[in-house]
Amino acid sequence: MRDSVGYRIKYFRSKLNMTQAELSKGIISVSYLSKIENGNADPPEEILELLKNRLDITQNIDDTCEVEETIIQFFHNLFYKETDEADKNYKLLIKDLYLITNNDLLYLLEIHKLQYFILLKKDKQAAEQYFKLNKQSKHFSNKHKYYWLKFSAYYYFRRLSYSKALELYQQASSYLDSNIDSRIEEESDLHYMIAVTASHIRKIHLALVYANKSLEYYRSIYNLKRAAECHIIIGISLRRINEYKKSLESYQLASTIAKSIHNNRIYSLSIQNMGKLYSVMNDSKQAIEYYLKSYELRADSPPEKQVIPVSSLMKEYYIKNDLFNAEYWLDKGLQISSSLSPADSIYVYEFKVYNNLIKGFGDSFEDLILNNVLPFLKEKQLHYEQYTYLKILAKYYYNIRKYKLAAKYFDYASIVITNSYME
Template sequence: MEIGPYIKLHRIQQEMTQADLAEGIVSSAYLSKIENEKTEASLNVISMLCTKLGIQLDDGTDEMIREKLQKWYDMLSTDHDMEEMTRIYQELNEVMYDNHSADSLVMFEIHKIRYFLVMGQMDRALSQINKLAEMTGTFDSLHQFYWYKFKGNYNSANNEFNQAMRMYEAAEDKLNQLDLSEDEVADLQYTIAVTHSKLRNTLEAIDYAEKAIATFRVTYNFNRCAQCHILLGISYRRIGMQDKAIKNYNLGKHLGELKQNTQVIQLTNQNLGYLYSTIGENRKAISNYEEVVKDFDVLLYERIIAATSLIKEYYNIYNYDKTKEMITKSLELLDNTNDEEKYQLFQYITHTYNYVINEEDEKFESFVIDEFIPYLKKHRDYANLVIYTNMLAKHFEGNNRYKESVKYYKLANSAYEELVSL
């Protein structure tokens, strides 16, 4: 990065306008030309601008800082202790603006996007994206690669998967210009595979997951291999290749056990439970889901998914005592959450079955019709819309309310058509 963009980055970091920095030195228009490399300023002007910013020009970043930066970058793409990650970030944030190389500073600023996403700070990630947006014209190929990748990460976290795919493809286009590690390339391929899966591009998801896993095997990155196997399991389930799906899930589980990775183990249990449920093997589904619910080391979100899945499984085999038990468990877990929107679906599922199991017909009808179905329509959750409109239709049919029953059977069929067209 040249001196103009370097000055611009420090100015933005210090929340100074061009007018603020230029005052008493040059015009704002001339400063704009310097920052955007449209003119070559004298050493005297550059010196005065740097002095006002409180920075000095330096040849590079010392070895210790480079090593710490690389360690922090690596932590952002793997499972690491959040406290340690934050500690290193804070240390770097204190020293990176003290005369380190422009390239190192830009890379640090771009990686902040990923850091804020890992920490769940979506607003700060967006703010960082907006702050860097006016710098992109000065990015080299490596900067652009991470810029596109981390913007894609932001879009993915925001459920904007089409936009995320565009960003990942832009990052992929930079690969032939760069000399990245095999793991770095495979990480992008895995990320693209996940995004294809979210977009229901199943064959593309398989293709990219296979590319990624080929590298992760060679580099002995067993945790990432396990994640690829889970993704392949999901993909093969979707195209009806259940045996291959089960094989991949079990391979993922085995690797998770080798690395003692609880999250991977229970993620495979979650997916095996769903697969067995879809093929009518309720007992096996229940066994897998129970492993997740009883594991206190698993993320709360995963335990709640498993608990609500068990409510459905026990209800479907007419074990109403266990259904009530799991409703109680689900409500207990939900009481520990503080993100209403994130857990709204599970609240709806739990309360729906609670009204059904306690034969509170009026509450069940009004709740599903007035709240649950509108929620599912809004979020285009056609899979659950099929389930709960059918459930409502059967309820009306059992009460000889055939006109209402037909209405919701039609809605269920309409939702199913939307689902298969995805």
């Protein structure tokens, strides 16, 4: 990017102990040079050439090629989510950026840094990089726009803003052309992410269409891991349209593949979703067995993954009116989620709400729902979850004989869920 060119100018000037006044004399003003070096000005090529000539910038071609190869490898690491290798290559790159003369590659590197910060959970740096790139995006070529939109979508996806993420993934698909490296792999990865994102916001048809598209490709290249993940998305979608037998078959396929490739994460996902299926089918005994197995499989997982089966167990026991066991899993959920924020996992709010449902309503219950939970879900456009908590609030008002408020929130819940299906 241009600010990386400015970085190289600044690097060599400092290396020669040259002041800005000395470098800029007879070429441009000191203030304009300062803007170039800080990435705040986009100078014409002739100005850059004059500055480079004065600095006598000569570069070792072998070094440049080696760094460019590292960048390509860095992109590969990010695509396959090889976080350790990506981190290692990134640390090599930031020391040698001045060696890169290919501006197109520098643009791509800056855009890929957004994906890097997201994958490594460097939230502050990811936010800073997103807003920096957003200001510069009007200068992007179609190729740059593809990656910018794709990684922006992932940025919103990780922030639980699935509707915005889906919109951006679909925009990215319009820039997916022959100029994109490994186009078929990129297209299939994009289709998979559209399926996952659509599933989160219950766009069932869209999730099924794109999951099946992805599955066809991943089967053809024997990518068993991604094929199993597609089967899970398909299973979730089939469950939501009451195709329970087909849903179970999809989960079983995913489970079989996961065991064959020794992938504990996908195996736990398939087991967790089998539990949900049996819960929907009103078979609590089977549901609890699967949820317990899912919990055991996630013993070494991050808190945001552990809380999922814990939440499911809490709710299943609550539905059975087994408040003793519901409270046990509630307390475990509160403990595990204590290090999380709602932006990490919506289960954080769920445990707080169920703390009232299971242990008795406190004075802060209405405030929690009205001023915390519902605004958060509305901002993220999580309509189904909004609908769920509006019904909880309505039932609360009904039970304390505030019938007008109960009717108001039951009506609001109906409007929210109806509008979500019409989008």
